[in-house]
Amino acid sequence: MTSTSVRAALSGIHARSEELVAATRDHDRRRIDDAALDRVRSRDVKALLALQKKLAIDPVTDGEFATQDIFRPFAESVPGLEVGSLTRYFDNNTFYKRPVVNGALAASKRPVVTTLAPRPKAVAWKAFLPSPYAFAKMCDDRHYGSSVELIAAFGEVLAKEAARIHAAGPSWIQLTDPAVSVLPPDREEWMALRRAVSRIVEAADGSTTVYHTQFGNAGPILRDLDDLPVDYVGVDLYETPLPELRAARLTRGLQAGIVDARSSLLETPDEIAETARNLAREAGVRELVLAPTCELEFLPRALADRKLSNLARAAAKVARQKAVAA
Amino acid sequence: MTVPRQFATQEIGSIAKPGWRVKYRQGKKIEDKDLSEARKWGKKIGIPAAEQETLGKLLRKRTRSAKDKKAVEDFSALYGIRFLEASGLDLVWDGEQRRAEMYQYPIENAKGFKFLGHVRSWDNKYYLKAACVATPGLKKPYHTSEFDFIRTNARREIKVPVTGAFTLADWSFNEFYERKLAHGDRLSKQARHDAKRELAVAIAKNLVRPTVEALVKAGATRIQIDEPAATTKYDETDIFVESFEETVRGLPGYHSVHLCFSEYKRLFPQILEMRSCKQYAMEFANRDSRKPGTRREDRPGYAFLELMEEYNDDRAVGLGVLDVHSDFVETPELVRDRLLYAADKLGAERVFANPDCGLRTRTWETTFAKLAALAEGAQRARKSL
Numbered sequence: 001m002t003s004t005s006v007r008a009a010l011s012g013i014h015a016r017s018e019e020l021v022a023a024t025r026d027h028d029r030r031r032i033d034d035a036a037l038d039r040v041r042s043r044d045v046k047a048l049l050a051l052q053k054k055l056a057i058d059p060v061t062d063g064e065f066a067t068q069d070i071f072r073p074f075a076e077s078v079p080g081l082e083v084g085s086l087t088r089y090f091d092n093n094t095f096y097k098r099p100v101v102n103g104a105l106a107a108s109k110r111p112v113v114t115t116l117a118p119r120p121k122a123v124a125w126k127a128f129l130p131s132p133y134a135f136a137k138m139c140d141d142r143h144y145g146s147s148v149e150l151i152a153a154f155g156e157v158l159a160k161e162a163a164r165i166h167a168a169g170p171s172w173i174q175l176t177d178p179a180v181s182v183l184p185p186d187r188e189e190w191m192a193l194r195r196a197v198s199r200i201v202e203a204a205d206g207s208t209t210v211y212h213t214q215f216g217n218a219g220p221i222l223r224d225l226d227d228l229p230v231d232y233v234g235v236d237l238y239e240t241p242l243p244e245l246r247a248a249r250l251t252r253g254l255q256a257g258i259v260d261a262r263s264s265l266l267e268t269p270d271e272i273a274e275t276a277r278n279l280a281r282e283a284g285v286r287e288l289v290l291a292p293t294c295e296l297e298f299l300p301r302a303l304a305d306r307k308l309s310n311l312a313r314a315a316a317k318v319a320r321q322k323a324v325a326a
Numbered sequence: 327m328t329v330p331r332q333f334a335t336q337e338i339g340s341i342a343k344p345g346w347r348v349k350y351r352q353g354k355k356i357e358d359k360d361l362s363e364a365r366k367w368g369k370k371i372g373i374p375a376a377e378q379e380t381l382g383k384l385l386r387k388r389t390r391s392a393k394d395k396k397a398v399e400d401f402s403a404l405y406g407i408r409f410l411e412a413s414g415l416d417l418v419w420d421g422e423q424r425r426a427e428m429y430q431y432p433i434e435n436a437k438g439f440k441f442l443g444h445v446r447s448w449d450n451k452y453y454l455k456a457a458c459v460a461t462p463g464l465k466k467p468y469h470t471s472e473f474d475f476i477r478t479n480a481r482r483e484i485k486v487p488v489t490g491a492f493t494l495a496d497w498s499f500n501e502f503y504e505r506k507l508a509h510g511d512r513l514s515k516q517a518r519h520d521a522k523r524e525l526a527v528a529i530a531k532n533l534v535r536p537t538v539e540a541l542v543k544a545g546a547t548r549i550q551i552d553e554p555a556a557t558t559k560y561d562e563t564d565i566f567v568e569s570f571e572e573t574v575r576g577l578p579g580y581h582s583v584h585l586c587f588s589e590y591k592r593l594f595p596q597i598l599e600m601r602s603c604k605q606y607a608m609e610f611a612n613r614d615s616r617k618p619g620t621r622r623e624d625r626p627g628y629a630f631l632e633l634m635e636e637y638n639d640d641r642a643v644g645l646g647v648l649d650v651h652s653d654f655v656e657t658p659e660l661v662r663d664r665l666l667y668a669a670d671k672l673g674a675e676r677v678f679a680n681p682d683c684g685l686r687t688r689t690w691e692t693t694f695a696k697l698a699a700l701a702e703g704a705q706r707a708r709k710s711l
Contacts, residue, residue: 015445018443018444021452024450028450085612086448086587086651088558088588089448093453094448238512263499265501265504265505297445
């Protein structure tokens, strides 16, 4: 236990406040202008950054309150891609607009992932990219005709973006993959994914990297995930049985999806800390990030903030125990 | 008017609420443009001048009594009915003018739920999500008064949309049954599945069925159970089927189910057990080509029909021929070809024409143009047979 480092962090888009919900609706109905919407959104960003500061969270995120779905910023700006039809987002009452690949993909000339507030100087910034595999599986490919080629092409686009994120300051870059544990890759796709992730990690040039899976049991693919050249592998602990995680003996750090981002039932800091200790003790995890199973936007804002607080309190509890033990 | 035997046209769910109705309900000032909008649409959809005048007076009143509010709500429902009739539909409702939203409205009329806040569905679309915190129950049947008003005023046959039990369960947090089965431990996947079944079946028995029974008693003959969540979790198709059957089994009338925005093939074969369902009303246009044509390659969005053939499923289909998330107005030719393609697979008597889903996110102008194209396309399809 004494050698395990533990921290808390978000794993994607945060829940919008009731005020921002109302403002975005009003904006859509042309009742308020862009500036008025920006003011409300800025308040949301400030509140979330303040909460993360209060909870001593590092790395922090701006909540991605302007992001409509994980693919949209790319679908709207990457040559060869366009925004497609509304499609269910896995087993959720949530939808995304399926990107359509109409031609050869090329990196966007301008940054795709932008921040909604200046990056704080004292802590690292966590940015989110869709994984090349999720992109390939969840788009409508009308050009490449080969998932292996598509994974490689998305890898190049994302590598360019990772380099831009890294250039802006100390960063964590999470590749979010809602598809890989639900629709597992075949051997060739795994090889293509490994090559694509290598390109992204290379381009990120020393940023901390996370490959976060969600919505499915990662047990059967843990060894392949551990083979990806990232610092952390992210696993949904509500879908993945702990014995499988214990048996896998990950060599990477673990971003543990330890609070259920799709349930209103709150995990207490004690419960989370106990699970974290088990992971450290029984699964041999050395680097542990306590995170929500997926984006907290599946919850109303007040609950999302409480889940985040409980994560941070649990991380602090484990760290305190570690200090005493040391 | 009688409903045509082939390509009967129907609405699926809600249409947008008029600006005057929204502002009035919110206590906001009614402006001249709102009054002029009410007049413009009143004229277009056949609201008599005297009734338009009455509405105008109500909207202009400085004080708003409970009686006035009820009268404005009635006008909103009347406009909804006439709007759908004027667009040419055979089966109508009121565009759900009295319902806040398809989830919120029934939950507001239920016991055992607590609203927690808004959750995003996509982009800037949200719904107010509740948690089930006690055994679900019914305050009172929540569609009967709507039905009575519509029956009194409609000139076409009525189809009543009712949010299904599975969707109400899926869109709620399941605190009550998950706690009950957890016994203080983390729930296994199987336990979560069992908790979901308990919730969905309880909602079907205690909330939706009594509401449907009250509708049947009041004279409703066509009831559409809206289940947009049915295909959300494929390992829960059994729960969806069970909750549908618990809702309508043994009740007289024509019962259909509305499904949308998902991979339908995974519903098979379990959906074949849904014996009380006579029609699938489904979204297809969203995933189809916008070019006319009746060959298989022209209609990639309608592959589900082949699946029905494969499984010998002989139900009718409410064919989604309008994309509800786009301002693109389908041409009557495109609608006709989509219907003829389906008729070739199923037979024209088994094909109804409808939008993919509710059109509430479109303006009245766009909605009317789309629905008029739907009615015209169905007419042309009938002539083409």
